[in-house]
Amino acid sequence: MKISSLDVPQADTLDLVVKLLAVLWNDESQNKEKIAKELGIVRRQVDYYEHAARILGLAVIGGGTVQFTDAGKALMEATRVQDRRRLLKEAVLNTPIIRSLLRDRRPEELSQVVVSQFLREKSTSSGATIPRRARTIRTWIRDVSDFDPLDPSSLARKAAADANEEYAAYRGREEGPIHRGLKMAISQDPLRHLGERLTLIQVEYPFPTNDRADVLFLDEKKRFYVVEVEVDVGPHDLPGLLQAVKYKHMLAVIHGLSADAVRGVLVARNIDPAIELRANLYDIECKRVPTII
Numbered sequence: 001m002k003i004s005s006l007d008v009p010q011a012d013t014l015d016l017v018v019k020l021l022a023v024l025w026n027d028e029s030q031n032k033e034k035i036a037k038e039l040g041i042v043r044r045q046v047d048y049y050e051h052a053a054r055i056l057g058l059a060v061i062g063g064g065t066v067q068f069t070d071a072g073k074a075l076m077e078a079t080r081v082q083d084r085r086r087l088l089k090e091a092v093l094n095t096p097i098i099r100s101l102l103r104d105r106r107p108e109e110l111s112q113v114v115v116s117q118f119l120r121e122k123s124t125s126s127g128a129t130i131p132r133r134a135r136t137i138r139t140w141i142r143d144v145s146d147f148d149p150l151d152p153s154s155l156a157r158k159a160a161a162d163a164n165e166e167y168a169a170y171r172g173r174e175e176g177p178i179h180r181g182l183k184m185a186i187s188q189d190p191l192r193h194l195g196e197r198l199t200l201i202q203v204e205y206p207f208p209t210n211d212r213a214d215v216l217f218l219d220e221k222k223r224f225y226v227v228e229v230e231v232d233v234g235p236h237d238l239p240g241l242l243q244a245v246k247y248k249h250m251l252a253v254i255h256g257l258s259a260d261a262v263r264g265v266l267v268a269r270n271i272d273p274a275i276e277l278r279a280n281l282y283d284i285e286c287k288r289v290p291t292i293i
Contacts, residue, residue, distance in 0.1 A: 228266050
């Protein structure tokens with residue numbers, strides 16, 4: 001089911017949401033003209049910020065009444081800046097629209113194009129409102145994060161900062177007994193596990209870059225079929241897919257072939273659908289082999 005456009009924010013400035021709540025916390029009877037003056041916005045924008053307070057799960061405002069939620073009360077009662085920031089961050093990241101967006105996407109993916117496409121596919125928002133709503137979502141994430149989705153260089157720095165940790169996790173999985181068992185089972189019986197009659201060329205196939213593909217086969221059409229084996233691939237686990245893309249293209253360059261003449265394949269017990277969708281964009285096949293180990 002798509003998320004209603006009523007649950008997609010259109011108020012850009014989180015600080016003004018907090019300021020609105022502070023005004024109402026001290027005097028719930030203030031009308032919209034007074035609130036607009038207090039916040040330095042036009043009257044119609046007050047509706048946007050009341051709407052944002054509801055989406056954030058902080059308060060329900062309407063009909064002349066204000067109902068603060070427990071989260072909203074905690075925010076208003078917090079006296080330390082760091083506590084307020086933490087509570088606001090929790091509210092932003094727990095909104096259904098942002099939680100859905102981030103479930104299958106890494107920070108460096110949050111470009112205007114990607115978030116706009118997400119809104120087209122997952123919400124009832126439409127038309128010219130989508131780019132504006134996408135920018136608002138990205139602004140909210142920026143304001144509670146250590147990176148800026150509106151700045152490509154910030155996204156690149158975030159990816160670089162996370163790279164060592166991701167590589168360490170990847171190496172830990174790659175060198176384990178389950179990975180070795182998967183690799184050997186696939187190499188010994190590709191028909192059973194991959195569903196094709198493949199001819200084994202080599203396990204741990206080396207490249208001049210000192211990379212090694214887990215398994216290299218020829219398929220029945222005499223095309224290279226290069227396999228990257230992972231144990232389990234979650235929605236944010238990119239290293240295995242990156243390896244498959246790299247091996248596919250390195251083989252094509254080495255042998256003077258077009259990229260579509262080489263088959264790159266990501267194999268694991270479980271592969272999250274989000275990774276499979278991304279793999280399809282780069283002509284990488286995904287094979288699940290849950291029954292081996």
